[in-house]
Amino acid sequence: MLRSTASLFLLLLLAVVLAASKPLAQPAQLQIQILSVEKNNGKVVVEIYNAKADWLKKPFRRVTLAPDDNTKKAVFDVPYGKYAVSIYQDTNENGELGMNFLQIPKEPIGFGNNYKPFGEPKFESALIDHGPASKPAAIKLYSVF
Structure with missing residues (x-):
């Protein structure tokens, strides 16, 4: 009896130690579906930000995709x-979002929540939730002009 109680205690202690050694913030897949891509034109740049x-200026993560289809993930x-x-299609492949003299984008863009800003885009308006029950975000690219 004493031996089984000691074994049970050691097993519980081991379980607690293993659970405590596990990182708290486990990575999980955040999926973003990009719609209305201009097929075979430049490249699609997808950036996510975790700080206002x-x-x-400085994305938390960035991925560049080939525009080989009208929908990308x-x-x-x-x-x-x-x-x-923040997403843009770099149609001239110069590595940055093309802007006109008024600082209005000349290339297709898109933001979280399909937010279409009037003026400079706001961080809070482009936020999406990434959680266990989240579905892939679907963001449609659009041209300002």
């Missing part, structure tokens, strides 16, 4: 949380 101070292995999403 970095918004449109970006996948990020990131912890659950809220992420602001």
